[in-house]
Amino acid sequence: MTDSELLLAIYDGMSEMKQDVTDLKQDMREVKQDVAELKQDVTVLKQDVTVLKQDVTELKQEVAVLKQDVTELKQDVTVLKQDVAEMKLSLENETNHNIQLLAENHCNLVDKLNQAIPVSDKVLLNEVQISGLKMRVDSLEKEVAEMKDRIA
Secondary structure, three states, X not given: OOHHHHHHHHHHHHHHHHHHHHHHHHHHHHHHHHHHHHHHHHHHHHHHHHHHXXXXXXXXXXXXXXXXXXXXXXXXXXXXXXXXXXXXXXXXXXXXXXXXXXXXXXXXHHHHHHHHOOOOOOHHHHHHHHHHHHHHHXXXXXXXXXXXXXXX
């Protein structure tokens, strides 16, 4: 091989190398661009995670408040149930007692009326008394059923 051929071969090799270096530079530019895009994406993801953490913290606080509210509501319901039970018992006792007093007074009035106007029987009076007794028996049966339910 002559010197010119040798130089030509070296020049051809160098041209190929130069092309390879140019291709590598282009590939590196693309890699740098991809890395820059990835960095931006990671930054956005970090911001999203920060927002999510804040949202979770807020949710935890709200859940804590809700738990406290539910606890207070349960306590209020318990108090209300007790109050209603006491009211029912009080009303029942007072109402039944007052009905009994009315029935007794009614009996006295009927007796006085019977003395003034002779009446052959006291059917109406007995019906009123029986009605009052039926109501009392029904009430007592309900109370016994409630006590059985509580015990069971």
